[in-house]
Amino acid sequence: MEGSVEGVWRREAPHVLAALQRRGATLEDCEDAAQEALTAAAIQWPADGPPANPRGWLIRVASRRLIDAQRSAAARPQRELRAEEERATWSQHVSDHDDSLQMLVLCCHPTLSTTSAVALTLRAVAGLTTGQIAAGLLVPETTAAQRISRAKSSLRTAKARFGPVPAAELPARLHAVRTVLHLIFTTGSSLPAGPRVLDTALTQDAIRLTERLHRALPRDPETTGLLALMLLGDARATTRVIEHRLVPLAEQDRTRWDHAQIERAVGLVEEALPRGPVGPFQLQAAIAAVHATAPDFADTDWPQILELYRMLLALGPNPAAELGAAIALSEVDGAEAGLAALEPLADARPRDHRVIAAQAHLLERLRRPGAADAFRRAAALTDSIPEQNYLNAKAAGLS
Template identity: 45%
Template structure:
């Protein structure tokens, strides 16, 4: 039977890339070298597997090829004692298909173990999250930059500085023991959250939803909740992702974006919503509310409303007010303005929106929200200009088409 080699390489990239990169980082201590040689190994697989067939253990084959590429690079570049020592280390590893990743962390999930390893507390929180998303999750620098609301060049520099700090300070790439996991959990939660966000609302490209990223984030969230059943924010994050994912089937129709107001709620996953509600209640009973739990409570308000008109907007606005207190951010303020506009009227929403415009001036969501408020107030010329600004900034094709329809006052 003929094997689709391209599909096999794509599957290996999805399933094995993080482990291959992590192995090379552990062997060499050089993050850039690890990523480059892993990429070379996948390119080599396309050619070699067509000729020789897909190996029985693709991950081991890729690791061996990537390690050999790294060894060759280090041999060519060895100019001093430090580089020569790296070559010695690499030579010692020859003949072993994979290094020993045995640990006493108690983490059973391989991918989650790598995320904990990457989220080293010696790095600033944003740096460790960005580096993990780039290295292990495979998000582009542009996608990560949009998640943090900074220019792509700025994020690229932050990632470079984080790698440089790891190298210069000799920060080890080791799986932390169980007693050190709590100091890394904040970064791990942020990685899973941002991975899901990029999957649920892709910042660019043709598809609104990247189902593979959503599924992987939820899988990691379940593993994290199982690992830390008494950590309320882990429960809150899992609930939040399940609540959003439960509405996925209603978000598009005939390939076009459908806003929540117009979604067919019978297509929402009722069993998943019920599971998430139980998780929210379980988390809140611990008496330590945090940003993921509050966001889950907001999502539950939306998911449990029988119709759009039954949505408890005053409660949602109040919850966003609490979220702004514990985890202030421009995006939280944007969503708070929407909730206030729905609860108190468009004038109130527009006034609140004005308070966060500076930080989100390059976000299409800000201008689209302002356009809707202005239209509700009958200020059509200003609304049209705001829609034009939003369209100039949006990068996702489905969102662009939706904004074009809204601009011409066609709902969906």
């Protein structure tokens, strides 16, 4: 596929699908028609040149394909003729962020598992192909296809349709949307396997979709916090790996961080926190902001970070927050205190390489035997090659 066609598709996919869904068809049928339109674009546009209105062209071609498919289905001969009162529940002229928001909410329907919702969001809203989704989520293409298929089947069974969500359902649905977007970003920023740490296609799609959600809900503090958290993580992304080796926060070149993006993110955090209630994404963003604004690692405000982690844990148990709190405690009260805090987490998660790596770092600080062995055990438990390289190098240095 021509890169220009793919770029247009990733930008226009939610709007094409939304336009088709207003006809009352299922997401599965709409996506089939949209994919046929995309195939036609990939053939015609390189030869004839792109149309002046790519979105209108895609919607027009996909609509014809959808109508043809509906007419040929004997069991569904009247589906394209939905009742006018049902069609009127959503304007024919909604804005960009409304389309994207409604598609996000649909893809995060409560009947779907999180993994299925992630795959469907990447397909229907981000416009990624099944192969791209599989590569980004580090699963076989057949697995990604199965997740998408199961999601569409679940939506069909639930008779889920594009359109307004009942007010009583909206908070839970938006929570699911934020969770899915956060999972897409964290997957892209810390790939669990393979030769890379980052997949910028995933992280940038997550940021783009969260920007749209924030534009639609500018006063929602958790959405604002989520956007700030992503921007802060993305601002230092290029300094996290050097020559396929993971670079810890203490050793990253802070002059290469995107300080304009950090400034914007800090402003979002300061905007969101006073609104309340304070949620987990706001607290995580606040922690990231303290790290990002410290002039160097030694001058980090660790007592503030520890207090923020404790506030985060007060909202509910979270292994990542427990690990972060133990590391912050080691910086405030010393490595011994950090090791003691890590013990229950290590007992509960004996194969979590991040917990073992944290123990190894603290053992190294205390010059205790066993640090090198802990680094090697952590390396053996991760499938990320940059992490393996870093951890094995630490073990070799101690040996």
